[in-house]
Amino acid sequence: MSLVVVGTVAFDAIETPFGKTDKILGGAATFIGLAAGKLNVDAKIVSVVGGDFPQEYLDLLNQNGVDTTGIKIIPEGKTFFWAGRYHNDMNTRDTLATELNVLADFNPVVPESYKDCTFLMLGNLTPQIQKSVIEQLPVKPKLIVMDTMNFWMNSAWDDLIEVIGMVDVLTINDEEARQLSGEYSLVRAARKIIAMGPKYLVIKKGEHGAFLFNEESVFFAPALPLEEVFDPTGAGDTFAGGFIGFLARTGDISFDNMKRAIIYGSAMASFTVEKFGTEGLQALNNGDLNTRIRQFSSMVQFDIDLD
Amino acid sequence: MSLVVVGTVAFDAIETPFGKTDKILGGAATFIGLAAGKLNVDAKIVSVVGGDFPQEYLDLLNQNGVDTTGIKIIPEGKTFFWAGRYHNDMNTRDTLATELNVLADFNPVVPESYKDCTFLMLGNLTPQIQKSVIEQLPVKPKLIVMDTMNFWMNSAWDDLIEVIGMVDVLTINDEEARQLSGEYSLVRAARKIIAMGPKYLVIKKGEHGAFLFNEESVFFAPALPLEEVFDPTGAGDTFAGGFIGFLARTGDISFDNMKRAIIYGSAMASFTVEKFGTEGLQALNNGDLNTRIRQFSSMVQFDIDLD
Numbered sequence: 001m002s003l004v005v006v007g008t009v010a011f012d013a014i015e016t017p018f019g020k021t022d023k024i025l026g027g028a029a030t031f032i033g034l035a036a037g038k039l040n041v042d043a044k045i046v047s048v049v050g051g052d053f054p055q056e057y058l059d060l061l062n063q064n065g066v067d068t069t070g071i072k073i074i075p076e077g078k079t080f081f082w083a084g085r086y087h088n089d090m091n092t093r094d095t096l097a098t099e100l101n102v103l104a105d106f107n108p109v110v111p112e113s114y115k116d117c118t119f120l121m122l123g124n125l126t127p128q129i130q131k132s133v134i135e136q137l138p139v140k141p142k143l144i145v146m147d148t149m150n151f152w153m154n155s156a157w158d159d160l161i162e163v164i165g166m167v168d169v170l171t172i173n174d175e176e177a178r179q180l181s182g183e184y185s186l187v188r189a190a191r192k193i194i195a196m197g198p199k200y201l202v203i204k205k206g207e208h209g210a211f212l213f214n215e216e217s218v219f220f221a222p223a224l225p226l227e228e229v230f231d232p233t234g235a236g237d238t239f240a241g242g243f244i245g246f247l248a249r250t251g252d253i254s255f256d257n258m259k260r261a262i263i264y265g266s267a268m269a270s271f272t273v274e275k276f277g278t279e280g281l282q283a284l285n286n287g288d289l290n291t292r293i294r295q296f297s298s299m300v301q302f303d304i305d306l307d
Numbered sequence: 308m309s310l311v312v313v314g315t316v317a318f319d320a321i322e323t324p325f326g327k328t329d330k331i332l333g334g335a336a337t338f339i340g341l342a343a344g345k346l347n348v349d350a351k352i353v354s355v356v357g358g359d360f361p362q363e364y365l366d367l368l369n370q371n372g373v374d375t376t377g378i379k380i381i382p383e384g385k386t387f388f389w390a391g392r393y394h395n396d397m398n399t400r401d402t403l404a405t406e407l408n409v410l411a412d413f414n415p416v417v418p419e420s421y422k423d424c425t426f427l428m429l430g431n432l433t434p435q436i437q438k439s440v441i442e443q444l445p446v447k448p449k450l451i452v453m454d455t456m457n458f459w460m461n462s463a464w465d466d467l468i469e470v471i472g473m474v475d476v477l478t479i480n481d482e483e484a485r486q487l488s489g490e491y492s493l494v495r496a497a498r499k500i501i502a503m504g505p506k507y508l509v510i511k512k513g514e515h516g517a518f519l520f521n522e523e524s525v526f527f528a529p530a531l532p533l534e535e536v537f538d539p540t541g542a543g544d545t546f547a548g549g550f551i552g553f554l555a556r557t558g559d560i561s562f563d564n565m566k567r568a569i570i571y572g573s574a575m576a577s578f579t580v581e582k583f584g585t586e587g588l589q590a591l592n593n594g595d596l597n598t599r600i601r602q603f604s605s606m607v608q609f610d611i612d613l614d
Contacts, residue, residue, distance in 0.1 A: 088491070089491065090491075184395070184396065184397075185532070185533065185534055185535060185536070186532050187532045187533060187534050188534060205515065208512065208515040208516075209515075209516075209529065211532065217605070218532065218606055219606060219607070219609070220529045220532075220606050220607055221607075221609075222516065222527045222529065225492070225493050225494045225518065225525065225527075226492065226494060227492055227494050227495060228492060229492070256609075259608075259609040260609055260610075260611050262609075263609055263611060290613045293611060293613060294613070297609075297611065298524070299525055299526060299527050300526075300527055300528075300607040301566075302526070302528075302563075302566040302567055302569075302570055302604075303567075304567050304570060304600055304604065306597045306600060306601070
C-alpha cells in the first residue's frame with residue numbers, strides 16, 4: 001500500500017541536559033517517513049526546503065525508501081528551522097527559535113506519481129495546507145491520519161475544525177484533547193472529538209503512553225519505561241509514522257490492527273528518544289524492534305479467571 | 308489468610324469542584340480494610356480514634372468484615388482530622404487542615420488475636436509506628452506491604468529507610484520514587500529502591516496508572532479512564548487494600564499473581580473516585596467489579612505475531 005506524508009522537513013538545534021547539537025535533520029515528515037521506511041513502507045513526502053538543505057539529507061531519506069519527489073526545493077530560500085531546550089524533566093521545553101522561512105509561503109503540490117496513494121498522513125502543519133493536500137487527491141485514500149497541535153487551536157480554529165471533519169484518525173496529546181473538546185475527562189473529550197468527524201482518536205500522553213478511542217472501544221498502550229530519555233524531539237512523529245506505517249504495510253484498518261499499530265508506533269518512538277534527532281531511528285533494526293515489542297507485550301499481559 | 312492493617316482511621320472534610328462534605332469517615336486503614344472486605348478477606352485494623360468517633364462507623368467497618376479490636380478508643384481525645392480542597396484538574400489539592408489529635412501520641416498495640424497474621428499492610432504513617440507493628444509480631448508474616456509518602460522522606464529519613472529495609476513490597480507515587488532514589492528515570496529509581504530491601508516496588512501514577520517492579524521484571528496497569536472523577540480521596544489506599552486483599556485471598560505471592568492484584572487494586576480504586584469518601588467502595592458489588600476487570604483486560608490486550 002502506498003503512503004503519502006505531508007509535513008515539515010527541517011533543521012533542528014536541540015539542547016538537553018545531556019548535550020546539544022548544531023543544526024541537524026528534523027521535521028515531522030522526516031521522522032514519519034523514516035519510521036514508515038523501517039517497516040518497509042515507502043513513504044512519499046510532500047514538503048518544502050531551502051537551497052541550504054544538504055543533498056546528503058535527501059540521499060539519506062531516499063536510502064530509507066522515502067520518495068522525495070514531492071519535496072520542493074526553493075534555491076533562494078532557507079529551510080524551516082526550530083531550536084529548543086529541554087528542561088531537566090525532559091517533559092517540558094523552551095522554544096529558542098522558530099524560523100518558518102520557506103514554510104511561510106508553502107503551497108503544497110502533490111506530484112502525479114503520488115495521487116493513487118491509499119494512506120495519507122497529515123503531519124502537524126497549517127490546517128489549510130493539510131486540507132489542500134486532501135483536495136488534490138482524486139480518490140479519497142483508504143485512511144487519512146492527521147496530527148495537529150494547540151497552536152492551530154489558538155490561531156486557526158475554523159480551518160482546523162474543517163480538516164478534522166475530513167479525516168479518519170486524529171492524533172493529539174491529552175492537553176490538546178482537553179482544549180479541543182472543552183472536557184477534562186478524556187473519555188468525554190474523546191466522545192466529543194469523534195463527533196466532530198474522525199472515527200478514531202489517538203490521545204498521546206508522552207511518557208504516560210497513548211489511548212486509542214473509537215465510538216465503542218478504548219485501547220491503551222503504555223510508553224516503555226526507559227533507563228534514559230536523551231532527546232524527546234520527534235517522538236510523536238515517529239509514533240505516527242510507526243502507526244500509519246504498520247497500517248499501510250498490513251492494509252488492515254480494523255480496530256484490532258490499529259491496536260497493533262499503536263504498539264509499533266510506541267516501540268519505534270522509544271528508540272527515537274534514546275538518541276539525538278533521527279539517530280536512534282536510523283540505527284534501528286528489525287531484531288531490536290521485535291525485542292521491544294515483546295517487552296511491551298510482557299509488560300501489560302495478565303490473566304484473570306473471573307468466577 | 309489473615310490480614311492486619313495498621314493505618315489511620317479518621318474524619319475527612321473534602322471540597323471538590325462538584326461539592327463538599329462535612330466530616331465523613333476517612334483514613335488509610337478504613338479504605339484498605341473496606342477494600343479487603345469487598346474481596347472477602349477480614350482485615351484486622353490497628354489504629355486509634357477519639358471519643359468523638361461514632362459507634363456507627365465502627366459498626367460499618369464490622370459489617371464489612373473488618374475487625375476493630377485493635378482500634379484503641381481514647382474517650383477524652385479527638386479523632387485525626389484532615390480537610391482538603393481539590394483543584395479543577397482533580398490531580399492537585401490544598402490541605403486546609405491537619406489535626407493529628409490522638410494520632411500525635413499513638414503507640415500501637417497489636418492485640419493477641421492479630422499476632423498470627425500472614426499478611427501485613429502498613430498504611431501511610433510515621434515509620435516508627437510501622438516498625439513497632441512489625442516488631443510486635445512473633446513470626447514474620449508471609450508478606451509485608453508498606454505505603455509511605457514524601458512527608459516522611461523530609462522529616463524522618465533514617466527511620467523510613469530502616470522500615471523500607473524490613474518490608475517485601477513498597478508502594479509510593481512516581482514523584483516519591485524519584486525523591487527516594489535521586490533518579491528521574493523510573494527504571495533506575497526502581498533498581499535503587501529494590502536495592503534498599505523490598506523485593507517488589509509499586510509506583511503509583513494516579514490517573515496514569517501503576518507500575519510493578521521486581522529485580523527482573525516490570526508490569527504496568529493503566530488507570531481506567533472515567534467519565535467523571537468525583538473525589539480522589541482514598542484512591543491510593545483502596546488500591547493498596549485491593550492489592551493486598553487479593554494476595555491474601557489467594558495466598559499466592561508470585562509475580563504473576565501480583566499482576567492480578569494490581570488489576571484488582573486499580574479496578575477497586577476506580578469505584579472510590581466516583582463518589583465522596585468511602586461511598587463508592589461501600590456500594591461496590593462483585594458483578595460491578597468483574598465488569599470493570601474485564602474492561603481493564605480488553606483495554607490493554609493485543610496480539611502481535613512477530614516473524
